Amino acid sequence: MKKTCSICSDFQDKEYSFQKYGSDVNNTYLPANAKKLVMIKNIKPGSNRLKQLKQCPECKTYYLYETDYEYFALGSEDEEFLTRLTEEEALEIVHASNT
Numbered sequence: 001m002k003k004t005c006s007i008c009s010d011f012q013d014k015e016y017s018f019q020k021y022g023s024d025v026n027n028t029y030l031p032a033n034a035k036k037l038v039m040i041k042n043i044k045p046g047s048n049r050l051k052q053l054k055q056c057p058e059c060k061t062y063y064l065y066e067t068d069y070e071y072f073a074l075g076s077e078d079e080e081f082l083t084r085l086t087e088e089e090a091l092e093i094v095h096a097s098n099t
């Protein structure tokens with residue numbers, strides 16, 4: 001039986017959010033508990049498009065957290081992606097060398 005996690009059991013396998021600056025319309029956000037995930041590895045250090053391996057501190061589930069950013073003069077756009085990983089996928093990232 002899979003136990004229910006108080007932090008991330010409500011997450012979808014893929015979460016997505018989109019925010020446009022200067023507009024409250026159609027903005028979406030990741031679940032509030034996504035902030036409680038702990039970063040295990042920063043896959044793209046120094047990039048303003050984040051790619052990070054994160055882990056739930058309660059149930060130890062791994063997630064890939066990515067952001068994208070588009071600059072527009074009339075309001076830049078931010079996207080966030082949170083994808084649940086299998087342990088194998090996460091370990092591949094942990095063991096991959098930084099490029």
Ligand SMILES: [Zn+2]
Binds near residue numbers: 008
């Ligand atoms: Zn969890």
